[in-house]
Amino acid sequence: MGDLSDRYDPASVEPRWYREWESRGYFGADPAAAKTPYSIVIPPPNVTGSLHMGHALDNTLQDILIRYKRMDGANALWVPGTDHAGIATQYVVERQLAAEGKTKEDLGRAAFLARVWQWKAESGGTIITQLKRLGASCDWSRERFTMDPGLSAAVREVFVRLWEEGLIYQDDYIVNWCPRCQTVLSDLEVEREERDGEFVYIRYGPLTLGTVRPETKLGDTGLAVHPKDRRYATYVGQTLEVPSVQGIVSIRVVADEAVDPAFGTGVIKVTPGHDPVDFEIGRRHGLPVRTVIGFDGKMTALAGPYAGLDRFECRRRIIEDMQALGLVERIEPYRHAVGLCYRCKTVVEPLVSTQWYVNVKPMAEVALAAVRTRKIRIVPRSWTRTYEHWMKNIRPWCVSRQLWWGHRIPAWYCAADGSVHVSRTDLSACPDCGGAVRQDDDVLDTWFSSGLWPFSTLGWPEETSDLAVFYPTSVLVTGYDILFFWVARMAMFGLRIMGDVPFRDVYIHTLVRDAEGQKMSKTKGNVVDPLAFMDTYGTDAFRFTLGALAVPGVRDIRIAEDRIEGYRNFANKIWNAARLVLANLEGYAPERTRRAHLGIADRWIRSRLRATVKATRRALDRYRFNEAASIVYQFMWHEFCDWYLEIAKSRLYQMGDPVARAAAQRTAVEVLETTLRLLHPFMPFITEELWQRLPHSGESIMMAPYPKPARGTHDAAAEGEMASVIAIVGAIRSIRSESRIAPGVEVPVIIRPADAAAAARIGETGALIASLARARLEVVPGAVRPPHSAVAVTADAEVYVGLAGIVDLEAERQRLAREIERTAREVAQLESKLGRAEFVERAPAEVVERERGRLAEQHARHAKLATSLGALE
C-alpha cells in the first residue's frame, strides 16, 4: 500500500470513523442481549457548558473502560446526558439580560424560563458535539437531561416519598445566604477564604468582648460565657443594662459550652440572627432572633439609624460611633476565614429563613455502611476515609433554592387554612378546604436531581428493562471535587430509593491543572482548551496522554504539552510501523506458514505480546490507566518497532525465501493487529484506520474481541535467546559508538561463548547479531582476545570487536577501566551482602540464590575484563 503518507494525519481520519461507528449503531446497547451487562452513567456536564480538561480526562477514562468491556464481550452501556445546573445556568442568562439592561424580574418567571430554555436549545449541543469529537462511544439514543419530563417525574416522586417518610421537612433555620444571587446556599456551596480583618474589643458594661463583625452588634440578644469560667460566673443569668450605640440596652448573660474561654476575653456576644453558632446558642437558651441585615445585604429597619446601609459600610460607621462613645477598648488586626458564594464570590450572610431540608442522617448511615462493607468500592481506596468523615459528620441538607431555573418544589400553600401540601400531581385547590393554593416559589438544589441520575436515566420510576439489566451501574468515574456534592448523594438516594447501591465501583480521579500546577480558571486566564490540543496533536494522542497521566492517587496532574507531543509521535510511530508491514504483504498467505517456520524473533515477539496482553488487562481491571498505557507503549515502540520489525525487515524484503518471508509477514501482521486491538480503547481512531487496512476479520476494530493471552505463545527459550542477542548487539553498538565507527562500516567480531549452552544459543542467533550490529561474526569457543580489539562482556559471551587500524589504545584502556571499576563496585556490594550471615540465614532462599547468581556473573565479568585490560599491551 503505497497510498499512506509518511505522517499520520488525524484530521483526515477521525471524523470519518466516528460517523461510521455511530451510523452502524455500535454505541447502542440492548437490554435483551445475552451478555454480561456493564454500564456507566456519565457525570452530566452543565448543559450550556463546553468541554474543559476535566471533562476530557473524565470521559476519556470512561470511554477507555467502556470500549475495553464492549470489545471484551460485555453488554456495554454508557448513558450520556447533561445537567440543568440551576444556579450556574441561571447566572449566565441573568448576565446576558444584564447586558441588555434587563433583569429577570423585568421578564417575569415564565418569560425568563423560556429564555433559559432558548439558551439551552442554542448552546446545549456544544458539549455533546465535543464529546463526540473526543471519541466518546456513548449510547446517544439514551441521552438524558435532568429536566426531561421523565427525570422531572423521578425528582417529584423522590421528593414526595421522602416527605411522606418524614425525611423532608421545612424549618426556620440559619442558612448561608448569597445577597447577590438572592438564594440560599448549601454548606458545600460556601467557599472559605482567609481574609484580613479587624478584631474589635467592645465594652458591654462590665464585660468586654471581641468580634470581627461589630455591625451584628445591633442584632445581639445575649452574651455568653463558658459554664466553667469562674471569671464570669457571677454574671450568668443576669440581665445587664449596657450603654450602646442605640442607647442603653438590656442583655442577658448565658453559659454555653460553645464558648472557648481561652479565646479572646472568653465572652461572646450572641447574635442568633446572623451567626450559625449564635443561632444554636440562642435556641438552647431561648434568646430571640433579631434580624438587622436583610436579604439584600443592607441593614434593616431594626438597625435604627443604620437602616439602609450596606453591611460593610455599617461596620465602618458603627466602629467610629462606638469609638466616639468610648465603647471600643482596642482593635487588633485579625486574619480569619470568611464564607463566599462559590458562584459569585460574594461574602455569604448567615440569615434565618424558612427552607426545605432533607434529613440525610439515616441515609448517610446506610451509604457509609455500603462503603465499609465494600458493596461500593472506592478506588483509590484512600478516598474512603474522606468519604467516611463526611458521612459521619453530615448535617441536614438544605435543598430549596430561591432560583427560577430548576425543579420547582412540589409543595402548595393554602391561603385560606394555611396548610401545606406536597403532591405528586399539581394542585389547583386545597385538598382540605378547597381554597386557593399557591405553589412554593423555590426550586430544588441541582444536586437533588443529579443524585438520582444512575436510576432516573434508566427510566425510574417506570419499571424499565434498562433498569432491570443495567442497575446498579458497574463503575462511576469522576473527579474528587464532587465526591460529596454528587457521589455521596447518589449513594444515599440509590440505597434509599432503589434499595441497592447505584454503582459497584467508584473511580475517583484527580483534577487537571495547568503546566505550572495552577488550578485552571477563567478568571486566571490559564484555561487550556482540549479542543485545541485535539486539533494540534490529534485526538488519539490527546487521549493517550490523559490515560498515561491518570495515576491512581490524589495528586493532581499537570497537563504538559511536550507530553502530548511525545504521544503524537507515538501515533506516528504506529502509523509507520503499519506502513512497513502493509508495504510488504504481497503474496501474504498465512495458511501456508506453520509454527515450525517461525524464527527466534517471531517466537520472541509473540511471547512478549502474550505478556503485554496479560499485563495490560490486569492494569485496566484495576483502573491503572497509566500502567496500561505505558505497557502498551513500551511494547509497541521498544519491542515491536525497535527490535522485531528491524529484524523482520530483512526477511520481509527477501522475495527469494518465501517460507521465511511468510513467517515474518504472518507474525508482523498478527502481532500488529493484536496490538492495535489492545490499544484501541486508548486510541480509537488510528487503530481503526490501520486495522481496516490490515488483514482482519469483522467489520470494525471496536467490535472485535479484546486480546486475550494467546495459549502456547509463552516461550521462555525464545525470550532467553533474544535477551542474549539484545545484550550482545548492545555491547557491540556501544563499542562502535564510543570508537567512532561509521554506521555503514562492517566490523569483524569474535564471540567467545561462556559455555556450551551459550555456544548453542549464539550459533542459532549469530546471523541475527551480525546483521543488527553490522558485524562479520565468528563464534570461537575459547578464543583469546585478538590484538587491536575492543572487548565487552555479556552474561553469556565475551565479545571482541576488531578495530585494526582504528582502535585508539588509550581510549580503549580508559573505557575498560571504567567498566572494570563499575563491575568491581557491584561485586563488592554483593560480596558484603552475601558475607553477612544474617542475610544468608534469614532472607528467603530465592533472594539469596538470585544474589549469588548475580555475584557469580559480575565476578566472571570482572575477571574477563581485567584479563582483557592486561592483554591490551
Add this chain to the structure above:
RNA sequence: AGGCGGGUAGCUCAGCUGGGAGAGCGCGGCCCUUACAAGGCCGAGGUCGCGGGUUCGAUCCCCGCCCCGCCUACCA
C-alpha cells in the same frame, strides 16, 4: 485546629504486597541506513527532604522534624 497527600535524574512524574533506582521530555555524541528526523543508535545524570527506629535488608513500614499543596471546621 483536624484530616489527607506530596518532597525520587535539569523538568514533569512512575515505582503495585520491603530484596537489582525507572519513564517521558530535556541534555551530549554519531547517523537523512528505502516504515518513521514527529526517526535510529550510543551516552551523561540521582546522599530517593532531614534525623532516628524496626528489619538480615528500607525510596517503600513506624516515630519526630523541615518545607509544599489540598480538603474539612461554628474559635466569635
